Every structure is written in C-alpha cells, then in structure tokens.
Amino acid sequence: GESVGLHLPTLSVQEGDNSIINCAYSNSASDYFIWYKQESGKGPQFIIDIRSNMDKRQGQRVTVLLNKTVKHLSLQIAATQPGDSAVYFCAENPNDYKLSFGAGTTVTVRA
Amino acid sequence: DAGVTQSPTHLIKTRGQQVTLRCSPKSGHDTVSWYQQALGQGPQFIFQYYEEEERQRGNFPDRFSGHQFPNYSSELNVNALLLGDSALYLCASSLQGLAQPQHFGDGTRLSIL
Numbered sequence: 001g002e003s004v005g006l007h008l009p010t011l012s013v014q015e016g017d018n019s020i021i022n023c024a025y026s027n028s029a030s031d032y033f034i035w036y037k038q039e040s041g042k043g044p045q046f047i048i049d050i051r052s053n054m055d056k057r058q059g060q061r062v063t064v065l066l067n068k069t070v071k072h073l074s075l076q077i078a079a080t081q082p083g084d085s086a087v088y089f090c091a092e093n094p095n096d097y098k099l100s101f102g103a104g105t106t107v108t109v110r111a
Numbered sequence: 112d113a114g115v116t117q118s119p120t121h122l123i124k125t126r127g128q129q130v131t132l133r134c135s136p137k138s139g140h141d142t143v144s145w146y147q148q149a150l151g152q153g154p155q156f157i158f159q160y161y162e163e164e165e166r167q168r169g170n171f172p173d174r175f176s177g178h179q180f181p182n183y184s185s186e187l188n189v190n191a192l193l194l195g196d197s198a199l200y201l202c203a204s205s206l207q208g209l210a211q212p213q214h215f216g217d218g219t220r221l222s223i224l
Contacts, residue, residue, distance in 0.1 A: 032210040043215035097167035101153030
C-alpha cells in the first residue's frame with residue numbers, strides 16, 4: 001500500500017492497495033475533526049468524523065487516526081477503488097461554528 | 112431525504128454588480144454556514160446562521176452579507192463584485208450542537224467578468 005508521513009498535495013495509488021492521507025491541524029483547542037471527499041464539480045462529501053476524546057474511529061473501508069500530541073490526523077482507505085479518486089480535505093472545528101480546512105490531497109487511483 | 116440544495120448552479124456577473132445565492136438545508140438541520148472555495152484551495156468560512164442570526168463571521172468584508180429565513184433556508188448576498196470574488200460558493204447545513212458534522216451542497220460557481 002501507499003503511505004506518506006507528511007502531507008503531500010498528491011497521492012497516486014494502485015487499485016486494490018491501501019491509501020493513507022495525512023493532515024496536520026493548527027489549533028490545539030480543536031476538539032472535532034472531519035474528513036471530506038470532493039469530486040470534480042461537486043461539493044465536499046462527509047466521509048468520517050472523530051472527536052478529540054478518541055484516537056481512532058472506523059467506518060466502511062475508512063479509518064481515521066488522531067494524534068493530539070503532534071496535532072496530526074490521517075485517513076486510511078482500504079482496498080482503494082477507482083471511485084476513490086478525488087480531493088480529500090481534513091477539517092478542524094476550533095469552536096462550535098466554523099470549519100477550518102487543510103490543504104487538500106488529490107488521490108489518483110491507477111488501474 | 113433531500114440533501115443540501117443550492118441555486119443557481121452557475122452564475123456570470125460583471126464587476127460592480129450584486130448577486131444573491133440561495134441554499135436549502137438538509138431536512139432536519141437548523142444551522143447554515145457559507146464558504147468560499149477558490150480554485151485549487153480548501154473552502155474558507157464566510158459566516159454561519161442559526162435562529163435567523165449571524166453567529167460567527169470569517170475574514171470577509173461587509174460586502175458579504177446573509178440571511179436565514181424561518182424555514183432555515185439561507186441567502187448569501189455579495190455587493191460591489193470584484194474579479195477576486197470568482198469562486199465556488201458552498202453552503203453547509205448542520206444541527207446546532209457540539210460535534211455536529213456539516214453537510215455541503217454542490218455549490219454555486221460564480222464567475223466575475
């Protein structure tokens with residue numbers, strides 16, 4: 001599978017491999033985090049969220065890991081499929097109102 | 112169950128004009144947030160509305176204003192349009208409360224000539 005230790009703007013993955021997308025957040029007061037997937041011409045689509053009292057949460061084919069010590073978030077996608085090709089954003093919620101988005105990662109799935 | 116809907120999908124205006132964008136939240140949601148997304152960037156928070164009042168505002172000038180109606184739908188108004196206002200404008204709705212995910216519409220693509 002593909003993995004990156006630091007945030008990269010692009011990620012190329014072989015179909016069937018696992019993907020890991022990394023994100024560093026900025027506000028230590030943030031207590032809620034969301035991963036979104038945005039396809040071309042569409043709005044961001046909710047994938048999975050996690051609260052700061054957790055360090056791991058799993059969904060269907062996706063897992064989010066949270067490391068509050070280093071303010072790092074990652075999204076793992078199992079068995080990456082062509083339909084997973086998109087831009088992925090992490091977002092932090094520093095208060096009850098706005099979301100602050102990180103720089104997106106463009107994932108391209110190779111057949 | 113209808114998600115967040117926005118209208119229009121595309122809009123072309125000229126500098127100095129004014130524009131109104133509309134948003135209907137996901138069924139059951141009471142809070143609406145607006146974001147601006149420039150090409151190749153993440154969405155930037157404009158403001159959030161709850162109970163027909165602006166609750167928080169991002170770093171946007173007063174040319175950007177909004178409104179929320181009793182049925183929770185919302186409008187974003189932009190006056191004196193500048194070329195730099197060209198962007199995708201996204202509406203997100205959520206339930207009031209802690210750790211409630213915001214769900215986005217597909218946006219209005221605004222082009223300023």
